[in-house]
Amino acid sequence: MWQETDRGYSVNSRNQRMCAVKSFLRYAAEKDKILMPLFLDVKVIPKKKDTRVREIEFFSESALKAILEQPDRNKKNGQRDLFFMILMYDTGARAQEILDLRLCNIRMDGKNPYVVITGKGAKTRNVPIMEKTCKHLKSYLHRFHIEDNPEEYLFYIERKGIRSQMSIDNVEKFVARYGKKAQETSTDVPEHLYPHMWRHSRAMHLYRNGMPLPLVTEWLGHAKMDTARCFIQMLIQR
Known part of the structure; x- marks a missing residue:
């Protein structure tokens, strides 16, 4: 104690x-x-349960616009960071789920493009992506994946000619950096921006725009309806 x-x-x-x-x-x-x-x-001393009610944070659609205006898309890393945030928002996926994506998980050969996301418990879900996201994706692939290797990570870092999976720390850093920069032009941007807030925000925006709760649940990859219902209720109460 x-x-x-x-x-x-x-x-x-x-x-x-x-x-x-x-x-x-x-x-x-x-x-x-x-x-x-x-x-x-x-x-035999048991773990103590955390009974605190944790606040769930999300940002507005106007804040999203301000944040996405910050990366310099003319620079290679700027284009990468911008597309990462767009894809993370559009899919409502966890940052690590996006980092785990490989080229073989991208499906654009049909009328309805989608990405195959592997979530908790190794469960997969097919998440459709918008036409605007597809345009950013094609531009990103043209610049970052000239050689089409299906098993290569979609997002990577390169050191001494060797590519490896990009880390969550890298994502946290550039998300926080763009958040601070966006605060200079928009008061809607939260003080502390972190990757999981994109998932919260996407869920809230979908729900507010009329998507039924069961579909929001499927979109997020929650195994139980109660989990998503509790999640949405906590967001609405804010």
Whole structure:
């Protein structure tokens, strides 16, 4: 308790430290059997549940416009960052789900282009993309994927001629940077912009524009209707 009251630790930090203590005592008890009773007493201490109501943040459509105006599309990284944010918003996907996309997951050969997204539990879902997004996609592919390798990551970094998957840290940095820059021209842009806020915002915009809750659930890839319903209700209450 003192960790939370005196040190100001969160419930998650408290649980992580308790886990570390248990691991150490297990190791010590294996070395010295006298310590086994102490380890067994500590082992049964349950994790504390976090009962706080977490605020779900999202931005307006006008804020989205201001943010997307920030990347310099004439520069290679600017075009990449812009398309990443467009695709993340259009699909409502998690940032990591976008980072995991490979060229073989892009389907533009039919009348209705879509991307195959792999979510939690390795479950896949086909998410359609808008015509404007397809135009950005084609332009991005022309610049970043001259050689068509189906197994190559859609978004990558290149060092010394070697390509590797782009990291979530990279995404967080450029999203935050464009957010701060957009605040100079729009008061609608949240103070702290982070990737998952795009998913929240897309869900809210779809719902407000008339998409039924079951379709929003399918779009987001939630396994349970209750999860999406709770999510939307928390957004509406804001």
